[in-house]
Amino acid sequence: MADTLTTSKSELVATAERQMQTALPELVWATREKLALTCRILFEQGHDSGLAGQITARTDEPDTYYTQRFGLGFDEITASNLVHVNQDLKLVSGEGMPNPANRFHTWIYRARPDVNCIIHTHPLHVAALSMLETPLVVSHMDLCPLHDDCAFLEQWPGVPVGNEEGEIISAALGGKRAILLSHHGQLVTGSTIEEACTLALLIERAAQMQLLAMAAGDVKPIPAELGREAHDWISTPKRNQATFAYFARRALRSPMHRDCLA
Template sequence: MATTMNLGKSELMDTARRSMDTRVERGEWTTRQKIALTCRSLFDAGHDAGLAGQISARGESPGTFLTQRLGLGFDEITEDNLLLVDEDLTVLESGGNGPAMANPANRFHSWIYRARPDVNCIVHTHPLHAAALSMLEVPLQVSQMDTTPLYEDCAFLPDWPGVPVGNEEGEIISAALGDKRAILLAHHGQLVVGATVEEACSLGHLIERAAQLQLLAMSAGEIRPLPPKLAQEAHGWTLVPRRSEANFAYYARRALRRHPDAITPAP
């Protein structure tokens, strides 16, 4: 006999959130493994642009973060070849033999981490559709249910400040991001931030999907806006941490099927 058919939507949403906390399995990956799996899953999703783009996560010590080494593509990142760097991008741990350095463009990550204590992971890539949309100098439009985690949560930098290897670009990008989770960078690409690697990975996949949908819709007609109240409700619902964890677990499993070398097997 059904017992929930007369419940309101808010009550059903609360019940579902509580159920997710206990009934959706959590992955047991380290931060290094999560970064490597994020790199591999985003590579498979079309975020590959040669050596462009960086993914980072805060280190255990203040003012440090993990990121990939310059010279490796996203499809080559493993938990063992990640770098631990400080805010000056000085390599503290190289995870391998021989010289290594971070991408100089990682400098703006230092600025974002300083400005946003709530951010623990940054995903910056140049995927095809987000990069194409950035060429039009128009903001991202969120007008489809699946993309509502970005509703009123994606900033826009309309002016290209040049290659982001200076402190000026770090100041500009971090200021333009503000308190948002995402930003579209004109003539450049996309950047998303998350309280966790799982959240940032999920948003990285999502912003490219949103850009692709926008370009398709723009080619067919005028994009119609979502009802604000319902869009805000969807934004909150889709950003429940356990949903981000479940999304990431799916991306991780898929990446591991294609790239089992991303993480080191347990002894």
């Protein structure tokens, strides 16, 4: 006989969250390895756009971060070819140069001490939605980690290589974890690399679903309180770790990505 048929939803949620703490293992990859895996995961999931896009993560040294070497695509990034730069985008270690557009990451890191990883890409469906100058609409359970957590920059400020773009984008992001940038792409932040990677995958799927739904009719909103509940249930550190690990395993099964941890 079942013992939980009269258990409240809040108790069931709490029980599941406790189980996740022990049932889902901690990830063993180092920061550089997680960044390289993120590049390969995003490549596999349609986030590559030539040399466009940047991924950064804070290092143990204050006011510095790892990022990919400019001139390499996401499918070419390895743990060893990442560069370590300071807030002026000058090399601390590594070879080559960072993407000059990384400058606006510095503004976000300075404004948001809670952020340890930033992912900015131009995936197809996000880029298409950005051309409509319309905000992201979260109207499906799977997308709720972005519920009331995705800002919108309606006016394109130009290529983000100047300090002005850094000020504009960081101000528009505010305290949210994601932002849709008109005529540009998307940016997500995370307290961990796993969180940022998961949100980056999700925002592209959200844009794809929104475009499909808009082509069929009007997108209907979900109740705000249920959206908040789903946001907090789905978007947790343990779930982000599990999601990241799943997509990492998928990438590592491909021969073309087995060098990414080198």
